[in-house]
Amino acid sequence: MSRPARLIAAVALVGVLGACAQLPRHDIVTGPTKAKPLPPPTPASNGSIFQAAYNKPLFEDRRPRQVGDILTVVLNEDLAATKSxxxxxxxxxxxxxxxxxxxxxxxxxxxxxxxxxxxxxxxxxxxxANASNTFTGKITVTVMQVLANGNLKVAGEKRIGINQGTEYLLFSGVVNPRMISADSTITSTQVANARLEYYGDGYIAEAQHMGWLQRVLLNISPL
Structure with a gap:
C-alpha cells in the first residue's frame, strides 16, 4: 500500500473511531413546537348582538382553548429522592x-x-442513594392540538444566543384548561406527560465533553 493510501486509511480510521466514541444525545421533546392558528369560520349574519359562529362565551375569561393560542408555563421542578x-x-x-x-x-x-x-x-x-433536581423559570408555549376530552396538547421552545453558543429550552405536555389561571399561566407540576429539555451548544459546551480519544480508551479499557 502506498503512503498516500495509508494516510487516507489512517484518517478514515480516526474519523470512524471519533464517530463511534461520540455520545449521542437523545431528544426528549419530539415533534413540532409551534403551530399556526386555525382560520376563523365565516360568520353568519343571524343577529346584531348574538352570533352563532362566535365561540367565546360572554362571561368567561379569554383563556387558551384553540390551536395557536399561547400560555405561559411556570417551571417549578424540585425533585428529591433518598434511599437507605x-x-x-x-x-x-x-x-x-x-x-x-x-x-x-x-x-x-x-x-x-x-x-x-x-x-x-x-x-x-x-x-x-441520594438524588436531587431543581429547575425554575418560565416558558411560553403554543397549543398544538385540542384533544377529544378538551385537554390541550402544548409545546414550545426558547433559544438564547450567548456569545458563540446557544442555549435551548424545550417543553411539551398536556394541559387541563380548567387549571389555567386567569393570566394564562400554569405551573409545570400541573402538566401531564411533561417533557423538559435544556441543553446548549458552542465551544463552551464542547469544552465540557470528554475528548473522543479518551472515550475510545474508556470504552475498551478493562478497568
Missing amino acids: SGSNASRDGSVGFSPTAVPDVLGDWLGDQTTDLSGSNGFQGSGD
Whole structure:
C-alpha cells in the first residue's frame, strides 16, 4: 500500500473511531413546537348582538382553548429522592467433647482424647442513594392540538444566543384548561406527560465533553 493510501486509511480510521466514541444525545421533546392558528369560520349574519359562529362565551375569561393560542408555563421542578438500606446477620456455634469414663475394651486411648470445636459467621452491609433536581423559570408555549376530552396538547421552545453558543429550552405536555389561571399561566407540576429539555451548544459546551480519544480508551479499557 502506498503512503498516500495509508494516510487516507489512517484518517478514515480516526474519523470512524471519533464517530463511534461520540455520545449521542437523545431528544426528549419530539415533534413540532409551534403551530399556526386555525382560520376563523365565516360568520353568519343571524343577529346584531348574538352570533352563532362566535365561540367565546360572554362571561368567561379569554383563556387558551384553540390551536395557536399561547400560555405561559411556570417551571417549578424540585425533585428529591433518598434511599437507605442496611442488613446485619451473625451466627455462633461451639461443640465440646471430653469423655470421663470409657469401656475397658477401648483402653486408655479414648480417655485421653478431647474435642473442642467452635465457629462464627457474621455479615453486615449498608447502602445509601441520594438524588436531587431543581429547575425554575418560565416558558411560553403554543397549543398544538385540542384533544377529544378538551385537554390541550402544548409545546414550545426558547433559544438564547450567548456569545458563540446557544442555549435551548424545550417543553411539551398536556394541559387541563380548567387549571389555567386567569393570566394564562400554569405551573409545570400541573402538566401531564411533561417533557423538559435544556441543553446548549458552542465551544463552551464542547469544552465540557470528554475528548473522543479518551472515550475510545474508556470504552475498551478493562478497568
